[in-house]
Amino acid sequence: MPAASANSKSEPSPTTEPSGKSPAPRAGRDRPGRPAPRLTAQERRNAAERAERRAATLKRLEKSSGKLATAAIARMDDQLGWYRRMPPEHRSWIGLVAQAGIAAFTEWYRHPEAARAISTDVFGTAPRELTRAITLRQTVELIRTTIEVMEEAIEEVAAPGDEADMRESVLVYAREIAFATAQVYAQAAEARGAWDARLEALVVNSLLSGDADEGVLSRAAALGWGQPSQVRVVMGSAPDGDSELVVEAIRRAARYAKLNVLTGVLGKRLVVVVGGDKEPVHAARALIGQFAPGPVVIGPTVPDLLSATRSAHAAAAGLRACAAWPDAPRPVLADDLLPERALAGDQAARRQLVEEIYTPLDEAGSALLETLSVYLEQASSLEGAARMLFVHPNTVRYRLRRVTDVTGYAPSDVRSAFTLRIALALGRLTSAAEPGRAGV
Template identity: 80%
Template sequence: MPEAEPPLHALRGDDSHAATLKRLEKASGELAAAAIARMDEQLPWYRAMPPEHRSWIGLVAQAGIAAFTEWFRHPETPQAISTDVFGTAPRELTRAVTLRQTVEMVRTTIEVMETAIDGVAAPGDEGVLREALLVYAREIAFATAQVYAQAAEARGAWDARLESLVVNAVLSGEADEGALSRAAALGWSSPEHVCVVLGTAPEGDSELTVEAIRRAARHAKLQVLTGVLGDRLVVITGGSADPLKAAKSLIGPFARGPVVAGPVVGDLLAATRSAQAATAGLKACAAWQDAPRPVLADDLLPERAIAGDPAAREQLVEEIYRPLEEAGSALLETLSVYLEQASSLEGAARMLFVHPNTVRYRLRRVTDVTGWSPSDVRSAFTLRIALILGRLAEAEPSS
């Protein structure tokens, strides 16, 4: 078995060690003041800080020199350097001072101590003190990394809880000003275009899924608030006026199965409407086996209406039936006959006693008014459901 290395103070006489330690204790105040002066001279970010933060940094520098003195007194005894040095500062300081700035602060303090070695160490003890400072600098570097890693981990856990609260509030229809403030704390900058994308969450670690969504969002230059709720992956996107394009850019982390994008709304509070549409579309998607992936919730309006979604029924009536009704009875009659005659222009013309070109012209008007083309099979299905719902609405007795 190799013998353990002797402690630092065993490499020189006890008298030298005691003398160096005494000088170090006496000079600690001057060293801390010199370190602060050099920071003020060399670090612009330190000069720009408010007095309160500069005061805390001064205390950290003093604690670092005091911890080195104590460590030099008993180098063989394990020391909790992170507690000794950074325990004097409040937790908020890790937000006010970045890791890079902390490294610069530690480097400046060590440099000041290095320049003072010849004046502090007892004669012949300079090399031992320099070696001790080198070892201590390594330990303080590890302690700095540990402090910031713990702060980042705690902040990440807290941010995840905040994000989950916001996503759940939007999905449950309970979004309020509190949700806005939580989103702002997460960096949400209130983009003009917001939509909700829903799909099945993959198996495994949900944190990895959330991080994958964030990477995809950064690549697509989108803002996102996301979370895994049960077996669903929920993504609130901001920054794109095209919900289908946004959903396609984020679809990678979703598991197999339908992915539905709700309509674009103006802000986070209105995102509840987009979430409700996406939720209804996800439930009704099974009725359209050839649905694209991703698919818009508005493209699933007929399935949603059949499944009992009142918002989809109202949207079909208000956006298709009412405009056709206001455009004149000829359009409604022509569309109804055309759909009932298996989409035959000639058959509809015979039933209406008009020329086929008249039917063709009226069907083009239907497309202009509603945005849905009767000649397209999918659009024809949507128009038929809208006509049925409109007639039922007309047949209901007025309140």
């Protein structure tokens, strides 16, 4: 007996390894993920009954789909005033969507485990124009109405005992169709935004190139451009980064400032066409934070969009000439850069200086031109100019005030004196080029 006892101690237990550890799980029986236990007879009968009820419900649902779609459309016509006011073509589209939605639910109910693109099944029957003709809010109302009709028909459509399962299926499908609707409208908004951005850039480029015509007006109107009485172009350097983000930042700033704008990034330049009756510098300051560091130039105000080419050309010329005036304000008017633009070869600026300064002074009498010339170019004071002209200093003072009245520029101001001096030089060159006209 003791020997037997000793042998019994030395033999390993069937539930332990010789080392004392638990045995490894046996393949096919103890491993995790082993096949599910076989169903009992009662469980098999219950599963068969559920499948039979679901098949009966599916058959009744297929027969009732047309009736459900008709009921949904009738309720829309009864409850949704905007639906009744829609043109027949749009109402037909909505009818197609309602029918497709119920048909898609039927197919989804047949194969609930299959992943299907509900948006394609439902919204693929209607043209893309539907998202423009019907707002997202209206689409939500249409879906809610259709789902309500389906929920109310559950007792009639579902097979006896299958009502709860069908009600749960309708709720799950309603969630899926809601996400599909959001996806369709999000994709439409993205596509429309990309198209609008390209169209907006085309309008801005047409204004810069001088190709503005009635087609530009129609394209601008499609972008929401109104008919402002004042238009100007603001131009500066574009910041680094995604141009779409830059354009969107300009739009946000414009909405906040209640400005009507068209904008685009053209190469390294950020161009904004601003409409509205706000003072030009004040309007530009509302947008200036979106420009890259450096000068920002405001073109002259014009009466309409077709005339904005002139404002754009002046702003572009001013941007090129800003290097000659390092202390220029930001933003700066293109008209304040007339002397720098003239020196840079801008013919429009040269004509403007002659027409707005030299010609009015010439027509006001030779005394004003002579006095201004002596004061700016030969003398450094009123007294010095008076001695050279052999007149009293008060006479010089009076004539210089007349120069300010005629031109808007004060000879005693350093910046204005620079502009006047450039205008005098250009006026003399113009006079010398015209036969029979002598300059001062």
